[in-house]
Amino acid sequence: xxxxxxxxxxxxxxxxxxxxxxxxxxxxxxxxxxxxxxxxxxxxxxxxxxxxxxxxxxxxxxxxxxxxxxxxxxxxxxxxxxxxxxxxxxxxxxxxxxxxxxxxxxxxxxxxxxxxxxxxxxxxxxxxxxxxxxxxxxxxxxxxxxxxxxxxxxxxxxxxxxxxxxxxxxxxxxxxxxxxxxxxxxxxxxxxxxxxxxxxxxxxxxxxxxxxxxxxxxxxxxxxxxxxxxxxxxxxxxxxxxxxxxxxxxxx
Numbered sequence: 418x419x420x421x422x423x424x425x426x427x428x429x430x431x432x433x434x435x436x437x438x439x440x441x442x443x444x445x446x447x448x449x450x451x452x453x454x455x456x457x458x459x460x461x462x463x464x465x466x467x468x469x470x471x472x473x474x475x476x477x478x479x480x481x482x483x484x485x486x487x488x489x490x491x492x493x494x495x496x497x498x499x500x501x502x503x504x505x506x507x508x509x510x511x512x513x514x515x516x517x518x519x520x521x522x523x524x525x526x527x528x529x530x531x532x533x534x535x536x537x538x539x540x541x542x543x544x545x546x547x548x549x550x551x552x553x554x555x556x557x558x559x560x561x562x563x564x565x566x567x568x569x570x571x572x573x574x575x576x577x578x579x580x581x582x583x584x585x586x587x588x589x590x591x592x593x594x595x596x597x598x599x600x601x602x603x604x605x606x607x608x609x610x611x612x613x614x615x616x617x618x619x620x621x622x623x624x625x626x627x628x629x630x631x632x633x634x635x636x637x638x639x640x641x642x643x644x645x646x647x648x649x650x651x652x653x654x655x656x657x658x659x660x661x662x663x664x665x666x667x668x669x
Contacts, residue, residue, distance in 0.1 A: 418529060419505050420458030422451065424516035425471030425490035425498040430645050439473045441516035445649060446656040446663065453519040455482070456664035458512060461525020468516075469501050493613040496604070496620050506597040515588030519652060520640040522664055528591040533632030535596035535624065537569065541635050543585035549651045550642075558582050559618065569631040573618030584633070586618060587640060599629050 428440025435443065441451040451468070458466050467483035471490025478484050485505075487498035495515075505511055512528055514520075524538050539561060540546065547554035560581045562571040576582050592600070603623050604612055615623075621631050639661030641652035655661035 418463055418510045418512065420455070420463035420466035420525075421485075421499070421502045421505060421511050421513045422454050422458075422466065422468045422516055423495060423498055423513065424451065424477060425469050425487040425501075426495075426516070427472040427491075428517060431643070432646060434646065435472075437473070438476060439470075439516070440643070441468075442473075442476065443643065443649070445519060445643065445652050448663070450517065450519060450643060451477075451480075453664060454514045454516070457520055457522045458514065458525055460522035460664050461512070462529050463512060463525070467502065467505065469498050471498065489613075494616045496615045496617060497613060499617075500604070503597070503601075506592055506600075507594055510591060510593045511597075512589070512591045515642075517643045518588045518640065519643070519661065520587065520589060520636075521638045521662055523638045524587070524589055524636045524640065527634045527636055528589065531591065531632050531634050533568070533596075533630050534593040535591070535599075535629065536632040536634050537590040537621070538587045538634045538636040539584035540587055540637070540640065541584040542637060543582070546641065546651075547585070549654070550648060555579065555582075558585060561585055563633055567633055569621065569625060569633050572621050572625075572631075573616070584635065586621075587636065588617075588642065590617075596629070599624060599627070603627060 424439055424441040428435045442449045455466050468477050470477045470484045471487045485501040487501040528536050560571050560574050560576045561584050563583050564570040
């Protein structure tokens with residue numbers, strides 16, 4: 418199994434913190450977000466980890482990790498950037514991580530153990546984290562509804578009320594070559610404009626509409642998302658309270 422970190426975008430909502438570096442190099446608790454992701458992927462079972470690069474790509478290439486370049490990173494959404502890693506995705510299972518999340522190896526191990534060809538982690542206790550991040554947790558929460566068989570029925574978009582939120586997608590998912598082939602078939606049916614605008618939850622919903630199972634893996638461990646500068650403070654507090662542990666470190 419391999420790991421792929423999506424780090425092509427700039428992360429402009431972090432303001433001056435990303436003026437001269439990609440979002441994944443912003444530090445959290447003494448190490449870059451990228452180090453959290455890489456270490457968690459490796460500890461969770463990935464034998465090699467690559468980065469999809471775009472903004473400030475040379476800074477990431479210097480790290481010595483394999484890279485895939487997304488040439489239109491500033492004109493397209495995340496799905497097109499992910500396609501840059503197709504040489505890996507077509508040949509063996511890959512766990513894909515957004516470049517702005519931090520998580521523990523247990524999340525990766527749960528994905529690896531999932532039986533489906535396509536699986537995502539979600540946080541069933543999302544309200545705890547969203548309450549730390551937002552005055553109104555519903556401000557940023559997206560629809561997430563499970564089917565009776567444990568797969569995802571609906572994902573993405575604004576929720577009308579809390580009944581449409583059974584958890585929150587974390588930005589961590591696993592593809593097998595079979596599920597990636599389904600992705601490529603789905604993308605081939607879209608216009609160039611539709612592909613460019615497609616985000617990951619939009620892709621997952623299209624796959625669901627086409628009859629593909631997206632397995633939902635509940636994760637109740639520590640994790641965080643760094644979308645705004647205030648999120649760094651939230652994650653720092655989680656680390657200080659030992660609710661989020663650095664990969665490779667044991668709780669004392």
